[in-house]
Amino acid sequence: MDLNKEGEKLRGEIRLFLDEHGQLAREKGIGGEEYAQQLYTKIGEKGWLGLGIPEKYGGAGGTFAEFTILQDELLAAAPEPVSTAALLVGIVVPPILAHGGDEIKRRFLPAIAGGKVKVCLGCTEPEAGSDTSNVQTRAVLEGDKYIVNGTKLYNDAYGYDYMLTTVRTDVKAPKEDGISMLLIDLKTPGIEIIPIWMFWTPNYRRNEVHFDDVEVPSANLVGDENRGWHYLVTTLRDYEWVQSGNIAQLHIEENFQLLVDFVKKTKQDGRVLSEFPSIRHTLADLATDIEVAKLFYQYGVWLLSKGVSSGMAPAMAKLYTTGMAQRLYDAMINITGEYGQLERTPAAKKWIPMRGRAAVYYKFVSSWSIAGWSSEMQRDDIASRGLGLPSYL
Amino acid sequence: MMDFGFSEQQEMFRTSVRDALEREYPMDVVREVEEKKIDYSREFYAKMAQMGWLGLMIPEQYGGESSNWIDAAILYEEAGKALLSSPHLVTVILGGQAILNFGSEEQKGRLLPAITQGEIVVTWALAEPGVNSDLSLIATKATSLDDGYTISGTKLFVPFAHLADYLITACRGPEGEIILPLVGGTNGGLTSVPLDTIGGSRLDEVTFDEVRIDKGNKLGKASQADIDQLVSQAKVLSCAEMVGIAQAALDMAIWHAEERVQFGRPIASFQTIQHKMADMSLAVQGARHLVYYTVRLLSEGIACAKERAMTCLYVGPTCNSVVRGAMHIHGGVGLSRDHNITLFYRRAKAIQLNLGYSELNSKIIAQELGL
Numbered sequence A: 001m002d003l004n005k006e007g008e009k010l011r012g013e014i015r016l017f018l019d020e021h022g023q024l025a026r027e028k029g030i031g032g033e034e035y036a037q038q039l040y041t042k043i044g045e046k047g048w049l050g051l052g053i054p055e056k057y058g059g060a061g062g063t064f065a066e067f068t069i070l071q072d073e074l075l076a077a078a079p080e081p082v083s084t085a086a087l088l089v090g091i092v093v094p095p096i097l098a099h100g101g102d103e104i105k106r107r108f109l110p111a112i113a114g115g116k117v118k119v120c121l122g123c124t125e126p127e128a129g130s131d132t133s134n135v136q137t138r139a140v141l142e143g144d145k146y147i148v149n150g151t152k153l154y155n156d157a158y159g160y161d162y163m164l165t166t167v168r169t170d171v172k173a174p175k176e177d178g179i180s181m182l183l184i185d186l187k188t189p190g191i192e193i194i195p196i197w198m199f200w201t202p203n204y205r206r207n208e209v210h211f212d213d214v215e216v217p218s219a220n221l222v223g224d225e226n227r228g229w230h231y232l233v234t235t236l237r238d239y240e241w242v243q244s245g246n247i248a249q250l251h252i253e254e255n256f257q258l259l260v261d262f263v264k265k266t267k268q269d270g271r272v273l274s275e276f277p278s279i280r281h282t283l284a285d286l287a288t289d290i291e292v293a294k295l296f297y298q299y300g301v302w303l304l305s306k307g308v309s310s311g312m313a314p315a316m317a318k319l320y321t322t323g324m325a326q327r328l329y330d331a332m333i334n335i336t337g338e339y340g341q342l343e344r345t346p347a348a349k350k351w352i353p354m355r356g357r358a359a360v361y362y363k364f365v366s367s368w369s370i371a372g373w374s375s376e377m378q379r380d381d382i383a384s385r386g387l388g389l390p391s392y393l
Numbered sequence B: 001m002m003d004f005g006f007s008e009q010q011e012m013f014r015t016s017v018r019d020a021l022e023r024e025y026p027m028d029v030v031r032e033v034e035e036k037k038i039d040y041s042r043e044f045y046a047k048m049a050q051m052g053w054l055g056l057m058i059p060e061q062y063g064g065e066s067s068n069w070i071d072a073a074i075l076y077e078e079a080g081k082a083l084l085s086s087p088h089l090v091t092v093i094l095g096g097q098a099i100l101n102f103g104s105e106e107q108k109g110r111l112l113p114a115i116t117q118g119e120i121v122v123t124w125a126l127a128e129p130g131v132n133s134d135l136s137l138i139a140t141k142a143t144s145l146d147d148g149y150t151i152s153g154t155k156l157f158v159p160f161a162h163l164a165d166y167l168i169t170a171c172r173g174p175e176g177e178i179i180l181p182l183v184g185g186t187n188g189g190l191t192s193v194p195l196d197t198i199g200g201s202r203l204d205e206v207t208f209d210e211v212r213i214d215k216g217n218k219l220g221k222a223s224q225a226d227i228d229q230l231v232s233q234a235k236v237l238s239c240a241e242m243v244g245i246a247q248a249a250l251d252m253a254i255w256h257a258e259e260r261v262q263f264g265r266p267i268a269s270f271q272t273i274q275h276k277m278a279d280m281s282l283a284v285q286g287a288r289h290l291v292y293y294t295v296r297l298l299s300e301g302i303a304c305a306k307e308r309a310m311t312c313l314y315v316g317p318t319c320n321s322v323v324r325g326a327m328h329i330h331g332g333v334g335l336s337r338d339h340n341i342t343l344f345y346r347r348a349k350a351i352q353l354n355l356g357y358s359e360l361n362s363k364i365i366a367q368e369l370g371l
């Protein structure tokens, strides 16, 4: 597919759909979770979640590059739960496609592509953060079932159907070689989901999930037993990094434009902000920074879409983009000064610049260098896998 | 040679402030003040009065304590570590100094003792839409009547406005001069609307609709330079507060890094983490040097417009980057609302933003350099 021509056509269709759907929902007064769920189902019906999934597994064919067109548009114009759910499709599908057997692909991929089943990712545990191989969640095979016990942190489990989960299946093997990947039905008895409220907005939720003797059919094993960690650091992490680079660009152009408009029209002590040389230069630096970040991201997508080894590109895309986002949002709140500190409340509406983005994003941005594995892990990867430096871990 | 030491009395003052805050102002109180939207702990403010903290830099004849800007910086650094919220800066520092410098003997005798006792809250209303510090642009008007003035206009970002007994309100007088009436908080015609901030406290939009005040209820003449000096001195104390915030955040990060094990060892043992924390401690110490250098100059009455501007320019972003680094070292756990590091992250940024925009400080420094 010619990404330039057909990709733009697809982009246009998605944009139009999101516009019309948003308009319709506003007219009917539908909002919140209900709207998000409806929208997600419709996007599934359109077949767009199946971009990159082969037709024989219920997808639309094509490559990851086409899927990211959907992702870009959702990040720009859809409510957060919708873009996150789609983002997760782009993260969990590649390892299933690359390593799963035919049976598991047939069971899961059409449902995911159709928007009927939502899958989240569960790697992080209390003792396994950056150290993803330190998985303590145990899965013991009994007959045709695994019995799972353990805890997973900071995931999207709430409102999701399945979790792609790393579990320890061999305690004697070296840490990296005793982990498997299971698709766990989150409605199975023995699962408890507890909210972890994050600090940037009142209702942004991550979850702590407890598994207490949870029975999982052995048919839900992805790929081979004890290879799960290797799937994690190859397929999954690459895609997650490219996707996380993408999320760090959430509303980036729009927010940058808001900042440009703000400095053009705002006077401080009688002088328009855009006249200050330091502010002009900051904005010029940021425009450049954003351009570079976009190219890192697009390059990562391009490599992944070719199916060739993506090398350092995903790590670079994520590392650079999260850094850029921090520079942008630091500047955004600092330039808006006293006005930048205002939280979005009805009373503040009159004074709050840039739709209240400055305060919210200043908080939100602090999570991007942690979520999807921390910047130090990307640096490690670039240093060891990319530059060939000996590992110290 | 510059004296970096503190007197025995100052060391004792620091210890007593730290002890009192550790004992009576734990993080639960910080959260309670924010969550219940009570603005500050009345109980602890009364203790502050008892301990003499509300008498800082107010002469003993008005009930104050013999003290100087170094003592004040010590208080603010320690208060920063504890994330104390109180009207101290607007009431004791800005209010107290304004009354002391521009007030009549009658006003001093009446208001200063009440301030030191914690009986009244005084606040400072200067900024207006689009006006941060240039008094020639102030639009709030005081129209003269036979026995007083009526005041009309809008002020922004006024701390504790809704609780204040007096708002020192920068207005344009009948002849275009700047006057500083003491507007009673209960005067008719005054409305304040809360604007919630990232720091968890509110700053108010205050509208004056023909608010009447008596002739006697205004401070004496103050020039732009007088007010700049007053405001920038208070900002230096906000910088001391940020140094305390950054130090506390760094301490939390060190503690966490020593406790948290990944890859089979404490993350504090990784060189990248060690270097990051070494840089953070360098940043905090640099900021602290600048703050105490400036308050020493202030205490000795040496002109220091440049140093005050440098302090604001440097300390705000520097301390905020330390707090961000500290948060980063916490990983996921430091991003949940329940973790105290988030309180530091939000508060540090709010204080920086209230220091005024950085171009203003750069301009002052460049001017002082003769550029």
Ligand SMILES: Cc1cc2nc3c(=O)[nH]c(=O)nc-3n(C[C@H](O)[C@H](O)[C@H](O)COP(=O)(O)OP(=O)(O)OC[C@H]3O[C@@H](n4cnc5c(N)ncnc54)[C@H](O)[C@@H]3O)c2cc1C
Pocket (backbone or CB within 6 Å): A120, A121, A122, A123, A124, A128, A129, A130, A131, A153, A154, A155, A156, A206, A367, A370, A371, A372, A373, A374, A375, A376, A377, B260, B262, B263, B267, B270, B272, B273, B328, B329, B330, B331, B332, B333, B335
């Ligand atoms: C918004 C958000 C969404 C998330 N979504 C998911 C999800 O969907 N699924 C999921 O499984 N997890 C998710 N996570 C968890 C995330 O992947 C982890 O938080 C992350 O990997 C870091 O792990 P940790 O929090 O345990 O921090 P730690 O690993 O304890 O790290 C703490 C600090 O130490 C540093 N550090 C650690 N090791 C080293 C080293 N060797 N050298 C130098 N520095 C080091 C880190 O960089 C970090 O700064 C999410 C997190 C967030 C904040």
